[in-house]
Amino acid sequence: MSTDNSVATPKRESLFSKKNRKLLKDPLSDSNPITIQVLGICSALAITVQLQQAVIMSLSVLFVMISGNVIVSLLRNLIPDRIRIIVQLVIVASLVIIVDEVLKAYQPDISEKLSVFVGLIITNCIIMGRLEAFALANKPGPSVFDAIGNGMGYAWVLLVVSIVREIFGSGAISLPGMGQVKFLPQDWFVSSGGFYENNNLMILPPMALVVVGIIIWIQRSRNEALIED
């Protein structure tokens, strides 16, 4: 689990104080939930075949994370210690059900593709981790920053992995509402007498692990603080 940086200043601090900026920035690189803490990997591997799924998944996680952090943070002085994990679980689960219902109503195709993974946001370790480690001990303001930071940290990894996988796996890029845009000319493909073929391995989950691994490698080699002996 990441370090618990409690913010308990009596003074009013500015919106973009050093502490708040740190809350936003740290999860993007130095304590990224996926590449450094290796949390939330299961969904990162499964739904990164297409960019549009990754976008919707990231937005859903971001929503659940921000609302969850705010609610838990507001209730932090009321939640009985002995049942706090259950309370957090109930809050996260209801938020996820709301997301699932909204997707089913407004984005039925994507809801179908994400299938069980929307429900699995409940068990996404990042969310429970942040509720337990941060929101339960901090005010709503910093909790929002913490949620945005971690949500974005999750999102950018998802987006990068899905862009790489979709380009090499399907020769296309898809965005919600625009559908899939195939940008390679059809006669480049072997099937129509060309030289190019999509890499089917990219579509399979193991390749997501490899791409995440490469991101971790690049990140660690550039940041000395992360290099372990």
Place this chain on the structure above:
Amino acid sequence: MAINKNNTGYTFLFSIIMVLIVGTALAYTSLSLKPLQKKNAADKKMVDILGAIGVTTSRENAKTDFPIYVKERLSINSEGNVLNSSSGNVDPADSADPFNLDVKKDYRSKKPASELSFPLYVCESDPGETVYVIPVVGSGLWGPIWGFVALESDMNTIYGAKFDHKTETPGLGAEIKDNEFSDKFKGQKLREASPYFTIIKGGRKIEDLHSVDGITGGTITSVGVGEMIDRTISIYQHYFESETNSSEQ
């Protein structure tokens, strides 16, 4: 006054209030989004029925494409007698329209077949042949599976099929949804008696016309597909028999 958060009474009170609030919020969300979800489900059903007869369409075009290919919608009872029929555009509010029969609900209710009615879609495929589409519902490994099986006018050869699922394992059982699986059904034939059709795990003979290969790693889902086809065909068989008899006379 500081609250004693570790008091048992307080813990109970907190849980009760929490459950009430969460319950209300979820019930409200579910009820207010229901109409949209219902419409999406109906569109999807049309896409799937058309998919079973090899017509690709989108959710947006489903409503206009559906009446072009589906000439008549029948509902039959377990004896094979026609109860209701309608054609043209689907009216979601008309409970007599066989399209609005909820076969999934009927399956869950576990009522005997004699108390239920079953929808049958009489379609015209692209080359202009009559094709019968039968909805099938069953159980997979984790939850419900369903689909549509299209039979040619001889009521014996499978013209096409389309399956879907709620929560089968992605990569394994969930592959019943892919065309790769459903395409294998094309041209297969039903047997004379139950089991009308089987999904085989390993060692299927290529010349066997009454079965297809199951999905590796998705045995329970595959068995579910076989079971639902067999169970449903045995009900529709009564109708098919009376149809063939009347056309021979």
